[in-house]
């Protein structure tokens with residue numbers, strides 16, 4: 001029998017791995033426990049994903065052309081989504097996961113991958129092969145499936161990683177509400193996504209209002225240590241957005257964990273981890289869709305070369321290529337999170353720096369096209385000087401955070 005690959009989780013990462021494996025003629029089975037509910041997600045994606053994975057643009061609800069960044073003191077910076085060499089492709093794509101994931105799964109099935117609606121409940125990986133136990137969602141019974149290799153694409157709680165005996169990763173919680181607004185209010189988000197900074201809405205990440213086809217998704221990220229406060233932070237965000245949400249109707253409340261650290265090892269004997277299961281969300285933006293798809297594709301390509309000898313040593317080529325290509329970018333974004341979201345003064349500096357056209361272009365080049373092209377020296381010098389000035393300004397003349405201002409006004 002030809003070697004078979006088992007993928008646990010058929011969301012963005014798992015389905016992309018399946019599409020890639022089928023493209024290489026490899027027998028593939030996906031196990032997915034949740035085919036009816038959408039993965040909680042803001043759904044912001046770079047246009048690069050649509051080109052690189054040959055995705056139809058009808059999956060895009062809205063093309064966001066502006067970002068509004070609001071600092072803790074209410075300082076607003078509205079920036080156009082434009083790259084160094086502007087094109088029509090300069091935008092942030094907004095998708096709904098209930099539509100997007102379904103499309104990817106169907107594409108994987110159309111290419112011959114099998115999809116089992118079931119929950120993985122046990123996994124044995126030995127030198128002879130992989131044996132998985134799953135509980136079927138259709139008949140409720142427990143079944144067994146054998147494979148040559150398993151790919152864990154099962155998200156931030158990754159049962160696959162658990163069964164492999166790996167520790168849980170530090171996790172943030174992201175919680176969001178989807179709201180239908182009166183048309184007059186929705187117009188404000190026609191082509192604009194909002195980012196809110198401040199301890200009262202997100203102590204170490206950010207909060208957002210992202211437009212979807214006929215509603216908005218508003219949410220917050222809370223890093224490890226703040227996860228218990230997630231609901232309170234979301235309530236603060238709604239207060240802060242205020243009248244713009246008046247008359248809105250909540251159609252869905254959703255929350256899920258995000259990994260906050262990449263795994264040291266992502267490939268083992270007969271096993272690989274991708275996407276959130278491997279901790280591949282980037283820090284500053286909480287962006288994980290593109291990275292789950294990219295890691296699914298790369299893991300599948302490496303696996304195809306070593307299917308006859310899927311040892312850790314061979315499969316770890318996936319890890320080496322990944323960090324060679326993206327290591328600098330992950331490090332840079334980790335430092336940026338620490339620098340920009342570290343405390344409220346830094347959040348003010350961060351908002352101010354977003355007004356700098358060079359910073360805007362570098363940010364959008366790296367987000368939209370996933371390239372980190374170093375800026376010319378003169379530009380780097382100017383940016384450094386602007387950062388120093390913004391640091392000095394915000395530490396000498398401290399802005400009053402909104403909640404303090406609200407308290408003082410209330411007392412008056």
Ligand SMILES: Cc1cc2nc3c(=O)[nH]c(=O)nc-3n(C[C@H](O)[C@H](O)[C@H](O)COP(=O)(O)OP(=O)(O)OC[C@H]3O[C@@H](n4cnc5c(N)ncnc54)[C@H](O)[C@@H]3O)c2cc1C
Nearest residue numbers: 009011013033042043044120154155174275276288289292
């Ligand atoms: C509220 C929120 C907002 C976000 N916003 C954005 C955003 O705007 N842009 C962005 O790029 N990223 C965003 N992210 C991150 C993004 O959602 C994830 O990084 C991405 O979905 C990871 O994809 P994945 O395929 O690795 O895992 P997931 O999408 O988490 O999929 C894992 C799959 O495994 C399945 N599974 C789990 N356990 C089992 C089991 N035992 N048996 C069978 N199946 C199982 C699950 O049902 C799920 O379908 C957000 C995350 C959250 C929580």
